[in-house]
Amino acid sequence: MDSTKIPLSHTLWSPHDTVKDAAESLGVNLPEEAAKNLAMDVEYRIHEILETAIKFMRHSKRKLLMTSDINYALKMLNIEPLYGYDISQPLNFKEALVGAGGQTLYYVDDHEIEFEKLINQELPKVPRQTSYTAHWLAIEGVQPMISQNPLPSEIKALPPIIRGATSSILGTDILNGVSEKDSKGSAGGSNAGSANGAANGSTGKKEKEVEVKPLVKHVLSKELQLYFDKVAEVLVSTDPEKESLKYAALTSLKNDPGLHQLVPYFIQFAAEQITNQLRNIEILSTMLEVISALVENKTIFLDPYVHALMPCILTLLLAKRIGPVIKETSSSSDEVIFETLQKQLAVREFAAILLQHIIKVYGSSYSTLMPRVTRTLLRALLDSTKPIGTHYGALLGLQNMGNEVIKLVLVGNLKMWSKSVIENEDKNEREREILLNTTLDTLRNLKVQATGEEKSGEDGMDIDSDSEIPDDIKEKLSDRLGDLLANFILEQKDAKEIVRGIFFGELNV
Incomplete structure (x- = not known):
């Protein structure tokens, strides 16, 4: 056996004639030994790349080796990847005879492009810049008819499971x-x-x-669910050590953005606590603070939820009984009853302030909100079977509705209310005093200071700042408010301004 004979191999690179042919095409003259070593090295590198690419193929759960596997193998071996390899078009191989022996060589035919034709070719269109647009997918559950949203016919063509039909x-x-x-x-x-x-x-x-609307599920993230559970747990806790956590929760509801998805859940939570915990003053006060925090949060759009907030506020304003029921067992219990009553009235005052704020902010969006609330407050005020707390809350609510409501709605019904409620024998002196003082504070909002033009008139009913109120005006005041309220007002230092405000535009007082 000739020792100089180069051993054959199963690859394209051995015998080393392929390496020598490639070197000659580049103008390089390689000796036999160098071509042999170079062919063996190329064979080793190709084996290494193929083995690495096969690993990527197996990890991808495939049995077909793809060009992407080769690219991943080249990157892993820190070899420059192949650029411009297009597999969308088939490769055209051409046959050529090389050498004196007529050895067949197959090569890929490269399509030649004329330079003048390439220069005279039209330039491609400039792609549009990336831009973003926003549109309403649905507004309060109703999908608007715009080009971005699918047509009703396309929605009906979808399977019922996908579109959520009943x-x-x-x-x-x-x-x-x-x-x-x-x-x-x-x-x-x-x-x-x-x-x-x-x-x-x-x-x-x-x-x-009849069209059946699809059922839409409100999906909350786990973070929001955890946030709601923790805040609800802290708000209803009676542990004094968690007061700081309660304050932090209320501050979070007041200032944190991104809570809009939890608004209906917090409103429902407050409504349930108010309904089930009417005997717990602390829980009721906390729920009012929750509503106040949601209202003051500038990142929350509360307009769709006003109808759900009003029952919570009106319940605490006009409920018959708020707080624990205390039985009179001894003489010392009067102070305890009075303190409990003050706490109940404080809750109603807070509710009246919230009612005023909501009507002021959202009254323009709902034109019927103020008339309906005024009607509810007046109905509760004129019901003589209601306890003092309901009448007190109704007075506070009407007081915060504005001077027009006081003048047009309250003043005309005070005489009948005074006879049926204040002069009722069931009321004790302390309750009468609370109602009279509240009524007086309400009427003080109508006070009008005397001016130079109002000190003289043609009807003879004018008074100056130093004179007393004439008897005929006192009689008209008694006819308007009743004897009890009229006498109580006349005893005050600012009686003239109050009477002048009650009869403003009717008499020169």
């Missing part, structure tokens, strides 16, 4: 069975008489026109 829950067979029964019933009714048949026909049309 038919996917009930089943189409049940709905079809109900419609068939209705159609049979209407057909039987038509045989009984023409009138019944017409009626059944109209109801059948109405049932066909």
